[in-house]
Amino acid sequence: MADGLHRVFPLMRRVEEGKVGATLIFDGELKAQPGQFVMVWLPGVGERPFSVVDDAPLTLTVARVGPFTRALTALQEGERVWIRGPFGRPFPLRQGSAILVAGGSGVASLAFLAKRLCEKRTEPLVILGARTEANFMLTWFFERMGLCPLLATDDGSKGWQGTAVERLEALSQPWRELIYGCGPERMLRALASSAVRHGALCWLSLERVMKCGIGVCGHCHCGDQLVCRDGPVFSAEEALRLWRLEARDNPQIADREDSERYP
Amino acid sequence: MALDVSVDLCGISLRNPLVLASGIWGSCAETLVRVGRAGAGAVTAKSCSLEPRQGHPNPTVLDWGHGLINAIGLSNPGAWEEKRILQRAAVGLKEMGVPLIASVFAETIVSFQRTVEIIAQAEPDLIELNISCPNVEDEFGRPFALDPIMAAKVTAAVREVYKGILSVKLSPNVPDIVQVARAVEKAGADLLTAVNTLGPGMVIDVHAGRPVLSNKVGGISGAALRPIAVRCVYEITQAVSIPVIGMGGVLTGEDAMQMLMAGATAVGIGSALYYYGEAAFMRILGELEELMVQEGYSSIKEFRGCAHG
Numbered sequence: 268m269a270d271g272l273h274r275v276f277p278l279m280r281r282v283e284e285g286k287v288g289a290t291l292i293f294d295g296e297l298k299a300q301p302g303q304f305v306m307v308w309l310p311g312v313g314e315r316p317f318s319v320v321d322d323a324p325l326t327l328t329v330a331r332v333g334p335f336t337r338a339l340t341a342l343q344e345g346e347r348v349w350i351r352g353p354f355g356r357p358f359p360l361r362q363g364s365a366i367l368v369a370g371g372s373g374v375a376s377l378a379f380l381a382k383r384l385c386e387k388r389t390e391p392l393v394i395l396g397a398r399t400e401a402n403f404m405l406t407w408f409f410e411r412m413g414l415c416p417l418l419a420t421d422d423g424s425k426g427w428q429g430t431a432v433e434r435l436e437a438l439s440q441p442w443r444e445l446i447y448g449c450g451p452e453r454m455l456r457a458l459a460s461s462a463v464r465h466g467a468l469c470w471l472s473l474e475r476v477m478k479c480g481i482g483v484c485g486h487c488h489c490g491d492q493l494v495c496r497d498g499p500v501f502s503a504e505e506a507l508r509l510w511r512l513e514a515r516d517n518p519q520i521a522d523r524e525d526s527e528r529y530p
Numbered sequence: 531m532a533l534d535v536s537v538d539l540c541g542i543s544l545r546n547p548l549v550l551a552s553g554i555w556g557s558c559a560e561t562l563v564r565v566g567r568a569g570a571g572a573v574t575a576k577s578c579s580l581e582p583r584q585g586h587p588n589p590t591v592l593d594w595g596h597g598l599i600n601a602i603g604l605s606n607p608g609a610w611e612e613k614r615i616l617q618r619a620a621v622g623l624k625e626m627g628v629p630l631i632a633s634v635f636a637e638t639i640v641s642f643q644r645t646v647e648i649i650a651q652a653e654p655d656l657i658e659l660n661i662s663c664p665n666v667e668d669e670f671g672r673p674f675a676l677d678p679i680m681a682a683k684v685t686a687a688v689r690e691v692y693k694g695i696l697s698v699k700l701s702p703n704v705p706d707i708v709q710v711a712r713a714v715e716k717a718g719a720d721l722l723t724a725v726n727t728l729g730p731g732m733v734i735d736v737h738a739g740r741p742v743l744s745n746k747v748g749g750i751s752g753a754a755l756r757p758i759a760v761r762c763v764y765e766i767t768q769a770v771s772i773p774v775i776g777m778g779g780v781l782t783g784e785d786a787m788q789m790l791m792a793g794a795t796a797v798g799i800g801s802a803l804y805y806y807g808e809a810a811f812m813r814i815l816g817e818l819e820e821l822m823v824q825e826g827y828s829s830i831k832e833f834r835g836c837a838h839g
Binding site for chain 2: 270271272273275306308310311313314315347349351478479481482483484485486488490491493496497512
């Protein structure tokens with residue numbers, strides 16, 4: 268009955284991810300599905316949500332953006348974290364050829380999805396976008412599975428110059444049957460519109476500031492949905508509906524998203 | 531014979547007795563409308579104060595095994611933004627005939643009056659006073675709800691500035707809830723909401739050696755609260771003549787029937803949304819109707835308060 272409380276996981280190994288963060292591999296398993304997230308508590312520091320990168324062993328990738336993520340990525344091997352979850356609805360797994368489009372730290376949940384797809388012998392095409400070369404994370408994780416992600420950078424320092432969505436649209440045969448996306452909202456909006464236009468099945472993992480993580484506090488609402496409980500994965504059509512609902516009553520949101528960039 | 535599950539709450543007609551309790555799914559207009567669409571008889575918005583409040587840092591809510599414990603910290607966007615939210619929610623809810631209840635809290639009596647004046651402009655069907663917030667003018671900063679005299683003072687002060695239907699939400703954390711209920715009724719409340727969360731309680735993580743909630747303590751809701759809430763509603767309805775919205779750990783139709791038999795006119799649904807999402811409403815209502823059929827009741831008034839014997 269106490270599944271809602273935290274479990275302790277000691278850190279087994281830390282892998283630095285360029286200049287922007289680290290991947291934390293814990294000693295222990297936590298059964299989860301791609302797209303789900305866990306709440307990570309550092310007693311006395313705080314508690315934040317993170318996408319699951321792998322569940323056996325439990326793996327999380329953390330971009331350093333503030334005091335909490337700095338503390339988390341500074342953990343030494345053997346030090347402990349407190350984790351509850353997993354929470355949220357996962358990406359639906361469907362038969363067919365898939366393209367995974369990740370921007371910035373959105374790569375985390377799609378890395379887990381790529382792993383599950385490879386296990387089912389349906390290798391996806393992976394496109395990763397970042398602001399600059401030093402900001403890519405988890406490329407090693409894909410390479411370990413034999414995947415070669417296509418890279419795109421805003422400044423052209425690595426791979427294609429432009430966004431991950433622009434890279435997708437530049438493919439000779441861009442629209443496969445299934446598109447999965449995770450990243451900054453501006454990128455997701457572009458991806459959703461494109462996918463709907465091309466009639467592709469598309470699922471996106473949305474991000475809102477979450478607090479409780481279990482659909483109680485109401486902090487992470489987007490339109491009439493609670494991202495932590497009803498999402499974070501939504502179909503492109505549903506995501507477009509939610510953004511329209513949000514924008515209808517909060518015109519300032521559209522402006523805010525325009526200035527949003529990769530971490 | 532068709533079942534009649536509608537109830538009358540101070541002249542407001544509810545299609546069924548299940549009311550979304552304050553503090554869950556009520557922080558934006560769209561989720562309030564969604565809960566209305568899912569079958570709620572009425573919906574209550576999250577409590578708001580005059581000024582915006584951030585709330586406590588995480589962890590704020592936990593499922594500790596037999597219910598929830600929360601210290602969200604009454605985060606809200608402030609009365610002026612809340613007025614906009616209520617106005618937007620009212621549009622969608624009116625189409626469905628689902629009444630809207632606003633909830634207000636404050637740390638001083640004057641601030642209660644000011645906040646109610648602003649919220650009243652949104653013309654909710656009912657305003658509920660959440661008096662479980664600490665009273666900063668009290669020598670010990672005790673919540674208004676713990677003192678019959680202070681509870682009555684707040685009620686009377688708000689009564690002066692608000693002519694609409696007024697409810698006061700009582701705390702179970704008092705030695706004699708009847709005293710508070712009577713005082714608030716005398717001060718002019720049209721109905722009562724009972725009860726708020728129990729406690730506060732504390733959950734300690736033994737590996738961390740400290741309380742899990744950042745606020746250390748939090749209110750207990752869910753199944754663990756239910757028998758206490760039912761007893762409170764029973765005692766209150768025996769002592770006052772105004773209606774009561776009974777709440778506290780109602781997760782099933784049987785729980786709802788207990789509240790109604792204890793004397794409640796309507797039944798608040800809160801933690802059940804954590805377990806079942808918005809489907810909680812149709813689920814609990816379906817179970818309640820099934821029980822009514824089994825017991826041979828055709829309307830709620832046939833068994834309301836029957837436990838008083």
